[in-house]
Amino acid sequence: MPHGDHHHPAADQSGALREAEEACLRRGAQLTPLRRRVLEMVLEAGQPVGAYALLDRLRAERPGAAPPTVYRALDFLLAQGLIHRIERLNAFIPCTEAAHGHDHEHPHQFLICRNCGRTAELSDDSVAAAVAAAARAAGFSPARATVEVEGTCEACAAAA
Template identity: 85%
Template sequence: MPHGDHPQAPLAAEALREAEESCLRRGVQLTPLRRRVLEMVLEAGQPVGAYALLDRLRAERPGAAPPTVYRALDFLMAQGLIHRIERLNAFLPCMEAPHGHEHDHPHQFLICGKCGRTAELSDDTVARAVAAAARAAGFSPVRATVEVEGTCGSCAAAG
C-alpha cells in the first residue's frame, strides 16, 4: 500500500532524529553535511535533484561543489534513508526507513506525470513477481526498483 506523500517540515524533525539513531545503531556517522542534505530532501516534499540540493546548499555553504552533494546522497542511499528515482534523476526520503525496517526492502514508486507527486510502495507481491519473471528469463536478480508513471488521484479528480 502507498505510504503517501513524503514528509514536510513537521515530520522532518522526527525523521532526522530517527535517521541519527539508525546511523548510531549501524556505527556510521550522520555528519552535519549529510544531515543537512537529508533535511533538504525531507523538506522538498517531492523528488528533488542533486543540483537543486546543491543550489540550496551553496546558499549556506558557498564553496559547496557537486561531489559534496553526491557523496552525501551516496551515503544516505547506502543507509537506506533516501531513494533515487531513476526516471526523474531525483531523490526522495525512504518512507520505510529508519523505522526498524530492513533498509534494502523492496520498493516501487508511483510517479504522477502531471504534478510530480511520488508515492512509495513496499509490496512484496510485486517484488516476488518481478523476481519470478526475471528468473523465468534466466536472470538472477539481486534487487529491483519499479517506477510506475501515471496520474495520481488528485490530478485525476481535477480532470
C-alpha cells in the same frame, strides 16, 4: 496502498532526522552535519529533488560547496537507506519505510504522477516476488529491483 506521499513537506521532520541519526548509530555510521543537512533538504523538498537543486540550496549556506560534496552525501544517505533515488526523474526522496522500522533493503516501488510530480512509495512484497520470478523464468538472477510506475495520481484524476 502507498506508505508515503512526497508531494507535501514531511509532517515530522525532526522525528525523521532523529530516526535517521539512530539508524546510523546502530549501523556504526556517522551522520555528519553536512549529511544531516542534505537529508534535511531532501525532507524539506516535499517532492523528488535533484542533486543540483540541492547543491544550489547548499551553496546559499556554504558558498564553496561543489557537486562532489552533495553526491558524496547522497551516496551515504542512499547506502544507509535514508533516501531513495527515483531513476525516471533523476531525483531523490526520503525513504518512508525507514520510519516503519524496515531495513534499507526492503522492496520498494514508486508511483509517479506525470502531471503534478507527486511520488508515493510502496513496499509490496508481492510485486517484488513477481518481478523476481519473471526474471528467474527468463534465466536472470536478480539482485534487487526498483519499480517505477508513471501515471496520474488520484488528485489530478479528480481535477481532470
